[in-house]
Amino acid sequence: MEEWSKEQWETAVKSGDKTAFYLYTPMCGTCAVASKMMNIIEQLLPEVKIGKANINFLEQIAFDFQIESVPCLLVSDGGKVIDKIYAFQSVPFLYELLKKPID
Numbered sequence: 001m002e003e004w005s006k007e008q009w010e011t012a013v014k015s016g017d018k019t020a021f022y023l024y025t026p027m028c029g030t031c032a033v034a035s036k037m038m039n040i041i042e043q044l045l046p047e048v049k050i051g052k053a054n055i056n057f058l059e060q061i062a063f064d065f066q067i068e069s070v071p072c073l074l075v076s077d078g079g080k081v082i083d084k085i086y087a088f089q090s091v092p093f094l095y096e097l098l099k100k101p102i103d
Contacts (some may be wrong), residue, residue: 001038003051005050006060008032009051009074017048017080019049019077020046021052021073021075022051022053022072023052023054024072031070034071034073035052044095048098067084068086071088072084072086073086075097087093
């Protein structure tokens with residue numbers, strides 16, 4: 001997964017394509033597990049743009065999207081954020097979440 005800046009995330013959202021922005025902190029054990037799951041998802045769904053970022057360096061994103069904890073996955077489609085996930089649960093859960101069409 002590529003590290004994204006705030007600007008890269010905004011560009012990905014504006015593209016209108018389905019995107020996922022994985023937010024983490026380096027010392028978070030749950031984030032380490034979520035990172036492994038997201039790496040698998042990236043391989044399974046190459047059509048979904050996926051980026052990641054250390055939330056410690058993106059204070060404005062945390063504020064704008066009212067991020068309450070990490071790991072957090074922001075999902076966008078059609079130019080807007082459609083989901084904010086904190087419980088990554090499993091690879092199949094994430095796969096279905098990112099595979100489903102926008103409602």
